[in-house]
Amino acid sequence: VTYKWLSYTLGVHVNQAKQMLYDYVERKRKENSGAQLHVTYLVAGNLLQNGHVCHKVAVVREDKLEAMKSKLSTIASVHVYSIQKALLKDSSPLYNTDYDIVKTNLQHCSKFSAIRCAAAVPRTPPDPPRAQTSAQSSQRQRDPDAAGAVNGHGPPAAKAPPQQQRGIMGMFAAKAASKPQDTPKEAKAEAKEAPGVSAASSKAPTKNSIMNNFFGKAAMNKLKVSSVPEQPKEEKEVVKPSVAVAEPESSPNAVVEKPGKKTESARIQQKDMKSKTKRVDRSDDEEERDAENVKKKRKRIKQLQSDSSDEEDMPPSPTPEEERAPSPPPVPALKTELEPASVEVSAGGRKRKRKRVLKSKMFIDEEEGCMGKTG
Amino acid sequence: MFSEQAAPTAQGLLAPPSAKPPTFPRVPVSGYSDCSQPFQLGERSFSRQYAHIYAVRLAGMRPGLEQRARSRWGNDIALRKLSELQAGEKCCVVGTLFKAMQLQPSILQEISEEHNLVPQPPLPKYIQPSDELILEDELQRIKLEGAIDVQRLVTGTILAVYGSEQDDGRFVVEDHCFADLPPALPWNGPTSDRFVLLASGLGLGSVSGDALLSTQLLVDVVTGQLGAEGEQSCAAHIARVILAGNLLSQNTQSRDTINKAKYLTKKTQAASVEAVKMLDEILLQLCTSVPVDVMPGEFDPTNYTLPQQPLHRCMLPLASPYATLHLVTNPYQADLDGVRFLGTSGQNISDIFKYSSMDDYLEILEWTLLAGHISPTAPDTLGCYPFYKSDPFILTECPHVYFCGNAPHFQSKLLQGKEGQQVLLLTVPDFSATQTACLINLRDLTCQPITFSGFGADNED
Numbered sequence: 009v010t011y012k013w014l015s016y017t018l019g020v021h022v023n024q025a026k027q028m029l030y031d032y033v034e035r036k037r038k039e040n041s042g043a044q045l046h047v048t049y050l051v052a053g054n055l056l057q058n059g060h061v062c063h064k065v066a067v068v069r070e071d072k073l074e075a076m077k078s079k080l081s082t083i084a085s086v087h088v089y090s091i092q093k094a095l096l097k098d099s100s101p102l103y104n105t106d107y108d109i110v111k112t113n114l115q116h117c118s119k120f121s122a123i124r125c126a127a128a129v130p131r132t133p134p135d136p137p138r139a140q141t142s143a144q145s146s147q148r149q150r151d152p153d154a155a156g157a158v159n160g161h162g163p164p165a166a167k168a169p170p171q172q173q174r175g176i177m178g179m180f181a182a183k184a185a186s187k188p189q190d191t192p193k194e195a196k197a198e199a200k201e202a203p204g205v206s207a208a209s210s211k212a213p214t215k216n217s218i219m220n221n222f223f224g225k226a227a228m229n230k231l232k233v234s235s236v237p238e239q240p241k242e243e244k245e246v247v248k249p250s251v252a253v254a255e256p257e258s259s260p261n262a263v264v265e266k267p268g269k270k271t272e273s274a275r276i277q278q279k280d281m282k283s284k285t286k287r288v289d290r291s292d293d294e295e296e297r298d299a300e301n302v303k304k305k306r307k308r309i310k311q312l313q314s315d316s317s318d319e320e321d322m323p324p325s326p327t328p329e330e331e332r333a334p335s336p337p338p339v340p341a342l343k344t345e346l347e348p349a350s351v352e353v354s355a356g357g358r359k360r361k362r363k364r365v366l367k368s369k370m371f372i373d374e375e376e377g378c379m380g381k382t383g
Numbered sequence: 384m385f386s387e388q389a390a391p392t393a394q395g396l397l398a399p400p401s402a403k404p405p406t407f408p409r410v411p412v413s414g415y416s417d418c419s420q421p422f423q424l425g426e427r428s429f430s431r432q433y434a435h436i437y438a439v440r441l442a443g444m445r446p447g448l449e450q451r452a453r454s455r456w457g458n459d460i461a462l463r464k465l466s467e468l469q470a471g472e473k474c475c476v477v478g479t480l481f482k483a484m485q486l487q488p489s490i491l492q493e494i495s496e497e498h499n500l501v502p503q504p505p506l507p508k509y510i511q512p513s514d515e516l517i518l519e520d521e522l523q524r525i526k527l528e529g530a531i532d533v534q535r536l537v538t539g540t541i542l543a544v545y546g547s548e549q550d551d552g553r554f555v556v557e558d559h560c561f562a563d564l565p566p567a568l569p570w571n572g573p574t575s576d577r578f579v580l581l582a583s584g585l586g587l588g589s590v591s592g593d594a595l596l597s598t599q600l601l602v603d604v605v606t607g608q609l610g611a612e613g614e615q616s617c618a619a620h621i622a623r624v625i626l627a628g629n630l631l632s633q634n635t636q637s638r639d640t641i642n643k644a645k646y647l648t649k650k651t652q653a654a655s656v657e658a659v660k661m662l663d664e665i666l667l668q669l670c671t672s673v674p675v676d677v678m679p680g681e682f683d684p685t686n687y688t689l690p691q692q693p694l695h696r697c698m699l700p701l702a703s704p705y706a707t708l709h710l711v712t713n714p715y716q717a718d719l720d721g722v723r724f725l726g727t728s729g730q731n732i733s734d735i736f737k738y739s740s741m742d743d744y745l746e747i748l749e750w751t752l753l754a755g756h757i758s759p760t761a762p763d764t765l766g767c768y769p770f771y772k773s774d775p776f777i778l779t780e781c782p783h784v785y786f787c788g789n790a791p792h793f794q795s796k797l798l799q800g801k802e803g804q805q806v807l808l809l810t811v812p813d814f815s816a817t818q819t820a821c822l823i824n825l826r827d828l829t830c831q832p833i834t835f836s837g838f839g840a841d842n843e844d
Contacts, residue, residue, distance in 0.1 A: 012608060022608045023615075050609060055834075060795075063822070063833040065600055065609065084617075102837070103596040110668065 010090035010102055013109045029088040046096065049073050050089040053080030067102065415623075415674070415719055421775035422690035422712040424768060433762040435771035437479050437539070441520065443777050444541040444755060447562050448477045452543040455560050460545070465523040468548045476554070478520040480540045480759075482533070484738065485511050487764070509738055510534055518544060518554065529556035534740035539759035562755030565781045567804035571721025572783075577825040578620050579719060580605060580833075583627035583680070583728065583788030586815025587665070588658025597818040597835035602665060604833075606672040622825070623719060624673050627788030627811055628680020628728025631658045655684055659698050666702035674707040678715050680728035680789065688766035689730065689758060690714050690775065714757055714776065722825050725778075726786035726809075731758035733789070734765040744810045745794040748787055752778065752798070752806065781806060784823060789813050793821060793832040 015025035033047055051073065052065040061081075067089050068076045077083060090102055449462055452475045461474040468474070486509040516527040516536060529546055536542075546556040585598060603609035607618050669675050679685040679694050686692055691713030696703040699710075711717070716725045732747050738760060741747050751757060757776040761767040781804040790810035798806045807828045812819045823830040 012603070015608075052604075052609075061831060062819075063831055064836070065604055065833065066836045067596070067600070100596070103599060106599060107595075111664065 009092065010105050011088065012106050016109045016113050026087045029091055033088065033091060045091055045093065046070065047091050048089045048096070048102070050085070050087055051076050051080065051083065052085045053077075053083040055080050069096070416717065417709070417711065418716040418718055418723070419712050419714070421773075422714050422716070424690065424692060427768065429769060431769040431771055433767075433769050436762050436767065436769060436774055437519075438521065439770065439772065440539075440756070440774045440777065441477070441479055441541055443774055444562055445477050447565075447755065448541060448543045448560075451560055451563055452477070452545070456545050456558065465518070465520045465525055468525075468554075470548050470550055473545070473547045473557075475543055475545045476518060476520070476525075477541070477543045478518040480527075480536055480538060480542060481517045481519055481524070482536060482538045482738070483515045483517060484509055485513055487738070507737065508740075510740055526553045527556055528553050531556045531559055532740075537735050537738045537760050538763045539756075539761060540754050541756065541759075542754070561753050562778075563753055564798075564800040564802070564804050564806070565755060565778045567781045567800065567802055568723050568783065570783070570805075572828075573720045573722075573825050575826065576620050577622045577720055578617075579724075579823045579825060580621050580624045580820055581627060581726075581786060581788075581809065581811045581823065582624070582814050582820035583811045584629040584813030584815050585626065585662070585665075586629060586632035586813070587661045588631045588655060594815045594818060596837040598665065598814070600835040600837070601814075601820060602668050604835075606668060621673060621822070623676065624669060625676045625678070625715075625724070625726075627678050627715075627726060627786065628713065628730075629682055629789050629813070630662050630677070630680065631655055631682050631684070632815060633682050659684065663699045663701045666699060666708060667705075670702050670705040670707045674709065676709045676711050676715065676717070678711055678726075678728055678788070679713055681730055685713075688768050689761060690768065691728070716782070720825055722784060722828075723780070723782040724784045724786070725757075725782035726784070726811075727757065727788065729787045729789035729811075730765060731760070732787045732810075734758070734760045738764060743794075744787065744790040744792075745796055745808060748785065748808050748810060749796070749798060752781075752785055752808070783807065783828065784809060786811055786821075792817070793819050795821070795830050797828060 009029070011022060011025045011029055014020075014028065015022045018025065018028075020028070033045060036045055047070045048067055049070065050065070050067050052063070055062050055064045063084075064080065066076060073086075077086070090105075092101070096102070452460065452462065456475060461472065463472075463474040463476055465476060465478065468476070486506065488509070512534075514533055516531060516533050517524050518527050525548070527544065531544070540561070542559050542561050544554065544556045544559045546554055546558070548554050582601065586594060587598075600609060604618055605621055605624060607615045609615075666675060666677065677694060679691045683691075683694060684698065685694055693710035693712055696708075696710060699708070702708050713730075714725070714727045716723070718724075731751070732744055735741070735747050735751070735758075736744070739747070741750065751759070755778050756774075757778065758765060758767075761776060762769070781800065783805065784807045786809040788811045790812055792810070793812045794808075794810045796808045798804075798808055800806070805828065807823070807830065809821060809823070809830060811821055812832075814820060817834075818836060819832045819834045821830050822833050
C-alpha cells in the first residue's frame with residue numbers, strides 16, 4: 009500500500025494519505041498486535057556529493073532511515089511512502105502498485121496532488137480532418153459522436169490512430185445525420201457497427217473503411233427507401249444508391265468498391281434475368297403470375313437498363329415503379345422476406361452478398377412454389 | 384536552494400491526519416516565447432549539395448571573425464584570402480577548418496570492394512597523431528602547421544589564423560582565434576525564485592526497469608505528490624520542465640524486421656511502440672501539472688539529421704490535448720521569463736567528443752560557444768539538413784543558459800564573457816544511467832542536481 013494508491017482509492021489529498029499511513033503505523037505499533045509491518049519512508053534533502061550540493065530524493069526502508077537522515081546535511085522532507093506486510097527485496101512492487109493505480113486514473117492524475125496548475129487544461133478536440141463528407145450541417149453533430157467514440161476507445165485502443173477511428177465513426181455519424189428519418193433500425197445498425205468498428209480496429213484500416221462504407225451505405229440506403237419495395241428491386245436499390253452516394257465521395261475505397269458492386273449486381277441481375285426468362289418460358293398461363301413475372305421482368309429489365317445508364321436516375325425511378333405496385337400476394341410474401349433480409353443485411357457485408365444470392369434462390373423457390381401451386 | 388525553505392516543515396507529515404491540507408498553485412507561465420523558428424524546417428528538399436552549408440557558414444561568420452582578428456592582432460593586419468597569399472607575408476586568413484583523419488569512417492572505404500574491407504567498428508575516439516589540419520576558404524585550401532592544436536580542433540570550425548605562408552605551400556600559424564562569445568542578450572530575469580527542471584535520457588523502453596521508479600519519483604516531485612508540505616511548495620515554483628532528448632532508450636532502436644525473416648516478425652511490433660506509450664503516460668502526468676517541452680534525441684522517432692523536428696503529436700494521444708505540452712525541435716531555443724535558453728540533446732557534443740582530444744563534455748560545450756557555432760562537425764560527421772541560405776547553427780546571440788543533454792555526468796559552470804555576457808553552461812546527465820536531473824533557478828542562474836533513488840537489493844549511497 010503506497011500513499012499514492014491510498015490517495016486514489018480513498019479520494020483524498022496525497023498529504024492526508026501520507027498522514028493516514030503514519031497514523032496507522034503508529035496505532036498498530038502501539039497495539040502490539042504482533043503483525044509485523046514494514047514501512048518505507050521517503051527522505052529528501054541536501055547532500056554533499058562530488059563537490060556540489062545535490063538534492064537527493066530517496067525511498068528507504070525503515071531500518072535505513074536513520075542512516076540516510078544522518079547522511080543528508082539538510083532534510084527537506086520525510087514521510088511515509090508505503091506500508092506492507094512482507095519485507096521488500098526491491099522497490100519494484102512499489103512501482104507496480106503506483107503504475108497500476110495511476111493507469112486506471114490517468115485522466116485525473118493531478119486531482120489529489122498538492123499543486124494545481126491553472127494552465128493545464130485539455131484543449132477541446134479539434135474537428136478531425138474530413139476527407140469524405142456529404143453535409144456540412146452534420147459536422148456539429150458528428151463531433152460529439154466522434155469525440156465520444158474516440159474518448160471511449162482512446163485509452164484501450166491507443167495503438168489505432170484516433171484519426172482513423174474518428175474518420176470512420178465520423179462517416180457513420182455523417183450518414184446518420186444526413187438521413188431524414190431516425191429509425192430504430194438505424195440506431196441498431198449504428199450500434200452494431202460501432203462495436204464492429206472498435207473490434208476490427210486492429211485490422212487493416214482500409215479494409216475496415218471499405219467494410220464500413222458497405223455498412224454505412226447499406227444501412228443508410230436501406231432506410232432511405234421508406235415504402236416497402238419489392239425484394240429484387242430493393243436489393244438492387246441497396247446497391248445502386250450506395251453506388252450513387254459513393255460517386256460524389258472522393259474516397260478511393262468507394263471508387264474501388266463501386267465497380268466491384270456494379271459488376272456484382274450486374275452479375276446477379278444477369279443471373280436473375282436469365283432465371284427469370286427461364287421461368288417465364290416454363291411458366292404456365294397463369295395470368296397473375298404471368299403478369300407478375302412480366303412486371304417483374306419489366307422491372308428487372310428497367311432496372312438493368314437504368315443501371316447501365318446514369319445512376320443518378322435510379323433514385324427517382326424506383327418510386328414510380330413502386331407505384332405500379334405488383335399484385336398483393338407476392339407483396340406480403342416478399343415483405344416478410346424483406347424484413348429478415350434487411351435486418352440481416354445490416355449485420356455483415358459478406359453476409360449481405362450471401363443474402364443477395366440467397367434472395368434470388370429464394371425467389372426461384374418461391375417461383376417453384378408458385379408453379380407447384382398452380383401446376 | 385531548493386530545500387532550505389522546506390526544512391522547517393520536514394517532519395510535518397509524520398503525524399495523524401490533519402485538517403484540509405494545503406494545495407499550492409503552480410507559478411504561472413509568464414513570458415514564454417519559443418525562439419526556435421530557425422530550426423524548424425518547412426518543406427525539405429535533399430537535392431542540394433552540402434557544400435553550400437560551408438559557404439554560407441563562412442560568409443556568415445567572416446565579418447565577425449575579421450573584427451575579432453583586428454581587435455586581437457591590431458587594426459592594421461592584412462586580411463587576405465587564400466588566393467591572395469604571398470610567401471613570407473604575415474597575414475591573417477579566415478577560413479573553414481578541415482581535419483584529415485585516417486580513422487574517420489568513410490563511406491567510400493566501406494563500399495570499396497577491391498579492398499575487401501570489413502566496415503570499421505565504431506570507436507570512442509577517432510583521433511590519431513597523424514591527423515592534419517587544412518584551412519579552406521571559398522576557392523583554395525592550404526595545410527596548416529605551427530602553433531595550433533591539431534588534436535583539439537574539429538572539421539567545420541570557422542577560425543582566423545595569423546601567420547605566414549612558407550615556400551613549400553604550407554601555412555605556419557603563429558596564433559589563431561575563434562569567433563568568441565556572441566553579443567550578450569539583455570537580462571530580464573525574474574525577481575522571485577523560479578525553477579526549471581532539465582532532464583534528459585529518460586530511456587524508456589529499455590530492458591531493465593531500474594530507472595522506472597526513479598522516473599516515477601521525478602514525476603511525483605514535480606507534480607507535487609511527493610514530499611512534505613515545504614517541498615511541495617518549493618516544487619510549485621518549478622515553472623517548466625524540459626526533457627532534452629533520448630526519451631526512448633537505445634534498445635528500442637533494433638528492428639527485428641530487418642534481420643529476421645518476415646514470418647517470424649509478422650505479429651511483433653517495434654519496441655518503440657510500447658516505449659512511446661509509456662512516454663505518453665508519463666507526459667500526461669506531467670502535463671496536468673506543469674508546462675513541458677519535449678525535445679527529440681538520438682533514439683527518438685523523428686528524423687535523424689539535425690535539426691531534428693518535433694515529435695509528432697499523434698504519437699502522444701493522451702498528452703497532446705493539453706496545452707502545456709510543447710513538442711520542440713532538437714537545437715532548442717526559447718525565452719523563459721526573460722532568460723534565454725539554448726540547448727541540444729547532446730548529439731553535437733558527443734560527435735565533437737569523438738573527433739577531438741577534448742574529453743570533458745563541459746569543456747566541449749564551452750568550446751562550441753567560443754567557436755560561435757553549435758555544431759561545427761554538422762555535415763561532415765553528423766547528419767544535417769543541406770542548408771543553403773543560412774546556417775541556423777551559428778550563434779548570433781549569447782544565451783543565458785546553454786545546455787546539452789545526455790552527458791555522462793552533471794556539470795555546470797557559470798561563464799563570464801568579456802563583454803559582460805553571463806552564461807550558465809550545463810551538461811544534463813543521462814537520467815537512465817544516473818537518475819539525476821537538474822534544477823535551474825532562473826533568478827540567479829544557479830543550478831542544482833537532483834537525484835532520485837529507490838532501494839535495490841543492495842542499498843548503496
